[in-house]
Amino acid sequence: MISAARMAQVDANAAALGVPRKQLMESSGNAVAREVRAVVDPGARIAIVAGRGNNGGDAFVAARFLDDYDVSVRLLGRAEAIATDIARENWAALGRAEYDLAEVRDSRDLDLPDCEVVVDAMLGTGVAGALREPEASAAAAINDADATVVSVDVPSGVDADTGEAAGVAVEADRVVTFHDEKPGLAALDAEVTVADIGIPPAAERFVGPGDMRPVRRGGPGDESRAYVVGGGPYTGAPALAAQAALRAGADLSFVAAPEPVADGIQGYAEDLIVQSYEGDRLAPEQVPDLVATAERYDDVVVLGPGLGTADETLVAAEQFLAEFSGPTVVDADALPVVPDVDTDAALVCTPNRKELAKMGGPEIESDEPIREYADEIESFAADLGHVVVAKAAEDVVSDGERTRISRAGTPGMRVGGTGDTLAGILAGLLGDHDPFRAACVAAYANGRAGELLADRHDGLVASDLLDALPRALWGEGDE
16 A cells, blocks of 8 residues: 555655656546446446546546447636646647537535536545545535446545545446556545556666655744764764764754764864763763753764774763663664664664674675665565665665665765765654654755765765755645
């Protein structure tokens, strides 16, 4: 099954793969016509009641495949208000071909003819809530008709995810839904046909631009804080992660770092808030205060960038994860402690192929495409009990049940630091999205930022990605 929101993402991903929505509409309309032909014989009278969106466009296409029938099409609203170019083109094609068309500009003007079949194509899966006029009156008229009702994708007025209706809704006898069944359809007293309309499996398997819609940035009154626990031997990694978190939607970005390197980290960007602690590396005695701070402010934690691998630091990292219960990105030096830790925190782990092997995951040679090990990574994520983002030229994202692949990126992103920006993007997203979705979006956005800077292929550095991240996350979602 597939939710309405996920279906919209898959549609957009299919378009990005080169399967345009116009082509999918042609396949959808053909599927609707097949269902009508299964209900009644040629010569029967068919009334199509269509809305102004792509659901109506599917029905406009269906009319062209029903030339052996007496078809009339009623559009709810003005033709110039049809919402998409492809639906408008198909309406215009019917007009030029002299089909029986009429615009219903007032719900009182809907004249539903005597017919054997009514095709309900008013509203699709992308619309929820109670029907308004003229759709509400049209739904009542359809329900009163002595005809078999065939709904396109979902009965108008029914929530595709729940099967519930907030008011009057079309009572369908049959539903033709596309690509995969929607969760709410199982609750209906209707025969449901799932039509394959030619969306390739890659539209679901590969993370694409459709997955970026919608990427939330928090609502009024929400405050998203990233808390990067990193630094010691290295300063650039925590600074990059913290800045990326800001670019990905965090309102505030803090770095907790040893006192000797705190000023150096602060020097990377005035936007960061650096909180120092005593000592030259993370040690167990600092952990209680760090956990208390993160818990107090509901922070999203990034643990690992630049920490180093001293024994006491690894003990401290394990202690932090054991005591903290919030969303946490575990990166770089902190990754080896994850398999042995018992934690209530929701972890997203971001290993490269060497770190993955050290954690107990599959061993993947540098010349092997990491995606060929997707099944093994999924099994490893299931055993680990956390989301894994296995980083390579193509990233594999898995929560142990679902696995996606992000192909975004450029060869120039082999440069050091791009993993730190990925960790920061995750921190910016985890406040508003579940870990698996955040991981998929972050992997794609990080790679897409690199693609937007493709002209810097030979001189790209990780900090360059920071300026491109907002456009990668929010600037292209509706294209």
